[in-house]
Amino acid sequence: MRRTNTFEVVPQSDEDEELLRRLLDASAALWNEINYERRENYADPDGDVWDISEYRGRYGGVLGASTVQQIERKNREAWRSFFSLQKKGEANGKPGYWGNTEDGRELRTYIRNTSYSVEWGDYSRLEILVGKDLKDEYGLGHRERLRLEIRGEPNWKEYDKQGRLELFLDEQAQSFRAFQPVTIDDSRLASPLASEEAALDIGANNLVACTTTTGTQLLYEGRDLFERFRESTREIARLQSLLDDRRYSSHRIRSLYRRRTRRRDHAQDALARDLIERLHAEGVSTVYVGALTDILDTHWSVRANEKTHNFWAFRAFIKRLACTAEEYGMTVEVRSEAWTSQECLQCGSTDRTTRHRDTLTCPCGFEAHADLTASETFLRRHTDVARPMARPVRLKWDDHDWSESPRSVPNEERTNPQVASVGR
Numbered sequence: 001m002r003r004t005n006t007f008e009v010v011p012q013s014d015e016d017e018e019l020l021r022r023l024l025d026a027s028a029a030l031w032n033e034i035n036y037e038r039r040e041n042y043a044d045p046d047g048d049v050w051d052i053s054e055y056r057g058r059y060g061g062v063l064g065a066s067t068v069q070q071i072e073r074k075n076r077e078a079w080r081s082f083f084s085l086q087k088k089g090e091a092n093g094k095p096g097y098w099g100n101t102e103d104g105r106e107l108r109t110y111i112r113n114t115s116y117s118v119e120w121g122d123y124s125r126l127e128i129l130v131g132k133d134l135k136d137e138y139g140l141g142h143r144e145r146l147r148l149e150i151r152g153e154p155n156w157k158e159y160d161k162q163g164r165l166e167l168f169l170d171e172q173a174q175s176f177r178a179f180q181p182v183t184i185d186d187s188r189l190a191s192p193l194a195s196e197e198a199a200l201d202i203g204a205n206n207l208v209a210c211t212t213t214t215g216t217q218l219l220y221e222g223r224d225l226f227e228r229f230r231e232s233t234r235e236i237a238r239l240q241s242l243l244d245d246r247r248y249s250s251h252r253i254r255s256l257y258r259r260r261t262r263r264r265d266h267a268q269d270a271l272a273r274d275l276i277e278r279l280h281a282e283g284v285s286t287v288y289v290g291a292l293t294d295i296l297d298t299h300w301s302v303r304a305n306e307k308t309h310n311f312w313a314f315r316a317f318i319k320r321l322a323c324t325a326e327e328y329g330m331t332v333e334v335r336s337e338a339w340t341s342q343e344c345l346q347c348g349s350t351d352r353t354t355r356h357r358d359t360l361t362c363p364c365g366f367e368a369h370a371d372l373t374a375s376e377t378f379l380r381r382h383t384d385v386a387r388p389m390a391r392p393v394r395l396k397w398d399d400h401d402w403s404e405s406p407r408s409v410p411n412e413e414r415t416n417p418q419v420a421s422v423g424r
Contacts, residue, residue: 001326002163002183005118007152009126009167009176019138019146020176023130024169026062027071027109028098030055034075035095042094049079061133063109070110070164104251106258107169116145116165118180120157124150126178128167150178159184172259191329194283199379201340201371202290202314205358207271209371211379214282215387217372218275219394220402225267229311232260264311267397272320274395274402280328287325288382289318290337340377341370 011017034052041047056068063071078095085091099105115129127145135144163181170177198212207222239253279287322332342350344362353362360370372392379385394405 001186001189002181003156003159003323003327005154005156005180005182007124007150007154007178007180009178010149010151011176012147012149015138016146016148019130019134020148021107021169022134023063023128023146024107024109024167025105026059027067028105028107030059030063030068030071031075031108032097032100032105034072035097038075038079039094050076060131062131064115064129064131066112066115066129067109067131070112074110099251099254106254109167111165111167113162113164118150118162120154126150128165148176154180156182156184158188170262171255172262189327189329190280192283192285193280195285196283197286197288197379197383198279198282198284199288199337199375199382200290201337201375201378202317203371203374206371207268208275209369209375210275210279211372211375211385211389212279212282212284213379213383213385213387214284215390216278216282217375217389217392218278219369219372219392220271220275221394221396221405225264225397226311229260229264232256232263236260263399264313265316268313268317269320270397270400270402272317272324276321276324276328276330280330285330287321287330287332288335288378289321289332290340290378291334335378335382337374337378337381340381341374343374343377345373345377345380 009020011020034055037052038049041049041051052072055072056065059068075095082091082095098108111128117127119125119127126148128148130140130146134140135142140146159182161183163183166179168177169175196213198210201209203209203222205221205223205226206219207225208218208220210216210218210220236253236256239250239256243250276287318332318334325332339350341355342353342360344350344353344360344364344366345368346366347362347364349362349364352364353360353366355361355370358370359367360373361367369392376385376389395402396405
């Protein structure tokens with residue numbers, strides 16, 4: 001099973017930092033050249049996107065032949081992804097560049113799995129291969145690698161195989177970071193504590209509303225996160241309006257795009273981890289989540305669709321969720337959740353209910369929190385829910401963790417006493 005370790009990379013001296021920056025800058029320059037050639041071939045009716053020049057002779061002395069190969073391969077993967085999305089009608093642009101000399105390049109590189117080593121301990125370190133020209137210039141021995149300190153506590157110190165290392169400068173934090181894919185043995189995974197089940201409602205205002213067969217309900221709020229996402233989007237639009245006609249982007253715009261994406265991804269990664277750990281403690285073994293088509297069809301407003309399409313990155317979140325659940329022996333099943341956001345839990349009506357913000361009401365007297373109701377309805381379609389619902393737990397994001405909000409979700413008694421209570 002594949003997993004990823006994330007850690008900070010710290011050069012030991014100004015000279016080491018300069019060497020590392022030159023390595024990443026050369027990688028960006030190589031990517032841009034390869035990508036420019038492929039874009040030109042794509043525009044040429046007789047051109048072949050896969051037919052590119054030989055770059056090892058020009059960049060091998062700085063990067064090393066294996067790193068040149070990895071960047072060529074990564075670019076090829078980007079173009080394959082573009083053609084795959086284009087075939088589905090989902091492509092939104094050809095692979096882009098990693099900045100330029102004038103506006104600043106995106107400093108990033110990819111190191112082959114045999115061209116680096118990681119050692120964890122009291123003095124954790126990363127050693128990476130660099131080209132002969134850089135070795136000679138900075139006084140590294142013929143077989144010596146650039147040695148860098150690393151900080152962070154990896155999830156997977158023991159693994160069977162490591163993959164291609166991604167090393168980049170995080171402009172927001174002004175620090176170097178690395179992603180290390182690893183393959184681990186399934187025997188290291190946890191197992192479910194019981195056979196309980198849970199259902200998730202992916203909301204436009206609340207990121208996730210969850211109901212379990214144990215009677216637990218969780219509500220992850222998303223308003224603050226989305227507003228910050230929209231602020232970044234508005235600032236990007238403002239900066240784009242100031243560009244002259246010959247330019248389509250700038251270093252500042254690319255930086256905002258990356259910051260916006262990383263902030264969202266960080267929150268979603270943490271949400272998936274927090275949710276799965278809570279569900280594992282509840283003994284949940286199966287998690288139901290709504291199909292993408294149901295979610296996209298549910299929301300009709302421009303604002304809601306902006307959340308669903310741009311902010312939520314639904315497919316990526318489900319992949320994160322399933323990946324995290326796998327560590328605990330839990331399964332994530334995508335099922336239809338059609339009409340769950342409109343169905344009254346008390347009388348079953350879907351055409352008489354009314355939603356106003358977070359509240360779902362029905363003429364029969366039912367009134368409850370709309371997203372929590374939807375998650376409970378979704379769960380009831382796939383399993384028996386015999387236990388009454390406990391007081392829902394509301395969680396908020398503080399840029400680092402999801403923590404329980406002091407503003408709890410109050411319960412309301414339903415008209416039908418046989419139906420469990422749901423928080424508003």
